Each structure stands twice: as C-alpha cells, then as structure tokens.
Amino acid sequence: MDLGLEVCWAAGYRSPSQRARRITEAWFGRRMYCAACPSPRLAPTPGSTKVVDFICPQCGAEYQLKANKGAMGRRLRDAAYCPMMERAQANLSPHFAFLAYDAQAWRVQALLLVPGHFITPDVIQQCKPLSAAARRAEWVGCFILTDNIPADGRVAVVEAGLALPPDTVRLQWRRFAHLVHASADERGWTVDVLRCVRALGPELFTLREFYRRFEEQLAAQHPDNRNVRPTIRQQLQVLRDRGVVRFLGRGRYLAE
Ligand SMILES: [Zn+2]
Structure with missing residues (x-):
C-alpha cells in the first residue's frame, strides 16, 4: 500500500482545508480496499450522499472518511449529530475510516476503521451547538469516542506509518461481521x-x-x-x- 499523498490531486483548489480533503479522499479512493470483502477498491459516492463517502462495488459496504492532520485523537470529530444518532440506533451506521496524515511529509500515518456495527449510541457524543451568530446555527456536530469502542471494533489498516497486511485487517473485521445483520x-x-x-x-x-x-x-x-x-x-x-x-x-x- 502506497502511503504517499500526492499534492497534485488537489490541483485547482486553493483553500488549505479543501486541498487536504481532496488529497486524502483521492488517496482513499485510489489505495484503499474493502475490509468487509475481497474487493481491492472502493468507489466514491456521488457528492450529495449525507453520511457516506465511499461504497464497495462488490459487497455494498459503506464507508465514511474523516481525515485529520497530526496524531489520531481519542475523540474523533464526525458529521452532524442527529442523522448519525438515528443511523446508530437503527444499526445502519456506515463504517468509519479515520485517517491521520503528516502534513509536512504528505504521508498517511494512521488509518483506523470502525465497523458501523460497533457505532452504538454511547460512542457518539454531541458537540456543543454552534453559537446563534454562527453561520450554520442549527448545525450540531458530534464526536466518536474511540475509548468507548472495544479494541475488537478498532481495526487498524495503517499504524505508525506502516500498512498492515490486508489479510490481517479482513480477519479482524470478519470476527464480528455477523453483527451487521443483528438487531x-x-x-x-x-x-x-x-x-x-x-x-x-x-x-x-x-x-x-x-x-x-x-x-x-x-x-x-x-x-x-x-x-x-x-x-x-x-x-x-x-x-x-x-x-x-x-x-x-x-x-x-x-x-x-
Ligand atoms: Zn466489500
């Protein structure tokens, strides 16, 4: 697995946050495989889909990518609170891919998958609502608390700048894959x-x-x-x- 992030993937984008998003998404779309099945690639979903970024063309597994520079935190920022909570309560959460990259070397340092069936309501924490003056006043984000997820539900793909063998990743994933179909x-x-x-x-x-x-x-x-x-x-x-x-x-x- 090539862990290098290519700056050219953000050609035409100026804002640093947009560039980082483009580059990390491009890397994930080019390099990441499906952990839930043998598919070597994932496909991006059309831009309008609310909580899904990538989908497996073979098994239909849905992944949401969250990238951050620096070290992987224990509290990972996610999208809007309400749709996330609704999906978690219905056991319909997408799988999460938390990516941490080195912004100087432009390299992926860590990639952690959390299967959607491990996203139970008590791992989602509501952020403080934005102040009324803020641009998206009604919007409330959330955090995923990784400490509340048992180690079995934290599947490392890249750790300390090294990629793990896909077989190891898929083996860990499969152990609790039956929970996808559980109530x-x-x-x-x-x-x-x-x-x-x-x-x-x-x-x-x-x-x-x-x-x-x-x-x-x-x-x-x-x-x-x-x-x-x-x-x-x-x-x-x-x-x-x-x-x-x-x-x-x-x-x-x-x-x-
Ligand atoms: Zn798949």
Whole structure:
C-alpha cells in the first residue's frame, strides 16, 4: 500500500482545508480496499450522499472518511449529530475510516476503521451547538469516542506509518461481521458485554465477579431488559463462539 499523498490531486483548489480533503479522499479512493470483502477498491459516492463517502462495488459496504492532520485523537470529530444518532440506533451506521496524515511529509500515518456495527449510541457524543451568530446555527456536530469502542471494533489498516497486511485487517473485521445483520438491541448487547470482557483484560473471571462489576452498568444501558443475568450469559456464549472467551466450567471463564 502506497502511503504517499500526492499534492497534485488537489490541483485547482486553493483553500488549505479543501486541498487536504481532496488529497486524502483521492488517496482513499485510489489505495484503499474493502475490509468487509475481497474487493481491492472502493468507489466514491456521488457528492450529495449525507453520511457516506465511499461504497464497495462488490459487497455494498459503506464507508465514511474523516481525515485529520497530526496524531489520531481519542475523540474523533464526525458529521452532524442527529442523522448519525438515528443511523446508530437503527444499526445502519456506515463504517468509519479515520485517517491521520503528516502534513509536512504528505504521508498517511494512521488509518483506523470502525465497523458501523460497533457505532452504538454511547460512542457518539454531541458537540456543543454552534453559537446563534454562527453561520450554520442549527448545525450540531458530534464526536466518536474511540475509548468507548472495544479494541475488537478498532481495526487498524495503517499504524505508525506502516500498512498492515490486508489479510490481517479482513480477519479482524470478519470476527464480528455477523453483527451487521443483528438487531440494534442484540448488537448493543454484544458490543457492551464485549467491552466489559475487554475491560477485565486477558484473565480468568467468574460469572459472579462479572455480575458484581458489570450487572448494574449493563442494566442501566438496557433499561427495557428485565433479564439482565440470562442475557449476559447468552452474550458470553456469543463471545465464546467468536473465540473471545473460553468456558472453563463451573461459572469460570477465560478472556482471550
Ligand atoms: Zn466489500
């Protein structure tokens, strides 16, 4: 993967922000492959599409690109809050591609994919509304809080200026690709329980310990659910089937 950004891709554009956008979009369109299927290319979507920038011609996966110069932040600025939240609640979020580039060397330093099925409402944070005097007064943006996404949902394509092999990227993507077809509620549960398991680190834990640490929090996140404990057990089975936890018997588990 060629990580160089060509300044000529912005020929005809003057404003630095427009030039940066053109250049990073051109790079993504030329160099990026689909992580969800074997397609070697993604196609740009027509300019009017609100929350989608690229689409896979083979599997239809939709990606939104957000580029920033400098280091990759933990809070990544995204587009308008309301449409983003609506799509997240309906499990229709596009996949995100967060790109960080070195503006002196014009090189991609990091590219992080977050599959849309990991974009649950609690990873979206509303920005402070623009002041009434601002040009787009009603417009409210949002941030994606990467710390709230379990590591499994942060798929690195380029890290510290080095591209990872596409096979590695696609393998990580595939592990939770089934969530694309899950209901918003089911997906929310899987992602939330996964986040708890990851918070425990790679270690042995018991069901009782899991309840003690996370039952209250999970119940608050899913107020309509009256069967929190059975749902936790069912989600641990889902994670066992994905190779995330091992069942050791007698209510003991190992996070891997
Ligand atoms: Zn694809």
